[in-house]
Amino acid sequence: MTKIFVIDNGGQWTHREWRTLKYLDVDTKIIQNTTPVKEILNEKVNGLVLSGGSPRIGLEGNLGNCAEILDKVEIPIIGICAGHQFIARHYGGKVEPSKIPEFGKVELIIFEKDPIFNNIVKKSIVWESHNDEVTKIPNNFINLANSENCEIQIIKHKDKSLYGFQFHPEVEHTEYGIQFFKNFIKLCESN
């Protein structure tokens, strides 16, 4: 059974990430972001989701052991919202307060090809909830999607299955939310 853990950064929808994975028959568990990396490695997980977090946590401060996780765990990872912003900061990008924050319904526009987009159309409805956003992509990353008010919606490492999503694929109202997770699970299985 594929094993994907959710690292809890204190988001409102962390538990929804767990539920979505559980519904897709993945062996999943929510673990605190202070869990020692050694323990995560011992669990032999196939993938990780770095959840969103309390207001502004993506802008400054640490997300528990997320930095060490990114440095030491070589498996597919998706960072969501604050998790995404943290990935960008960790690899040398920049996160700033959004000029126009996004809450609720937004149209996501995908402009690159990637396995994470299998069976997902170029324009779809996603649900957002953020005050800050990535304003500079780190070296070795590319931007795959945007929206009307947020230029960087999905970042991906050039050589690894390491993604950052500004929007929330885990909530009911994101049109292709489950498909994003299915595609991620595939990447975890083939890794």
Added chain:
Amino acid sequence: MFKSEKFIEETIKKIRQDIKGRTLIAFSGGVDSTVCASLVNKAIGDNLIAVNVDTGYMRKNEPESIKKLMEHMKLNYRFIDASDMFFESLKGVFDPEEKRKIIGENFIRIFENVAKDEKIEYLVQGTIAPDWIESGDDFRDTIKSHHNVGGLPEDMNLKLIEPLRDLYKDEVRKVARSLKLIVSEKQPFPGPGLAIRILGEATRERTQIVREACDIVEKEIENAAKNNNMELPWQYFAVLLPTKSVGVQGDKRAYGFVIAIRAVQSIDAMTCVFSKIPSDIIEKISNKITNNLGNKINRVVYDITNKPPGTVEWE
């Protein structure tokens, strides 16, 4: 997928392990607490006592229908009219968080009294995932203190049992259907009741206004859905705003309060979209509210906010 039969089986087994004595369930007659009562009842039988509290902030005819439900389910129950205590404790309280915490504490003190008299050790609550997620803690931000989590006093004497903690409403409904409970499709109603649908002080008089308005919204929307004129929303109700506006009623100047109508679609309350109620139905609701509550209400508005950025209830 979520398998309700398996959940029922595992939960009953776990309840039998966890509960070793007389137990009280906080019973509101909603889907969550009714599912809990049914599961715990199956596990420990008459050692379970269901306690329903009339807070005074109930909807029209609600206390009577809850009594009937408890009888129908053959629960060993106590019904406590605590409306005076609740109205008294919320006098002069305007802050929504303060309201929720006072209400949460009132409930627990009432349960503790029953527990003392009847030698009860355990308190079962129908807490579900959004309740503890939104109540927050040192780690997660507090969106609102759900009375059954963030509203619990620190010095509580009862051992807490919450069998539905990891479920969302759509999953609880699946369990309710498997258990063949008549409340399985009932719309959610918050524990603090109408008190958090009154922005500002939740007095007896203002409760009466919002109770009437909620009744109109419920009846009209349920009727329209029954006649296939609209999809039944996930939740639908009225909110009394503390704002006054000028109107004209019977050739005379009016200066009354505003009612907001709220109706949303969701499956789990974690994200919601506002319902697209057909305009002739919303017009009918507006007319009824201003005609029935004419001397108090002369304006009705419709809430067109999704969640996020809004929440379902206004407080």
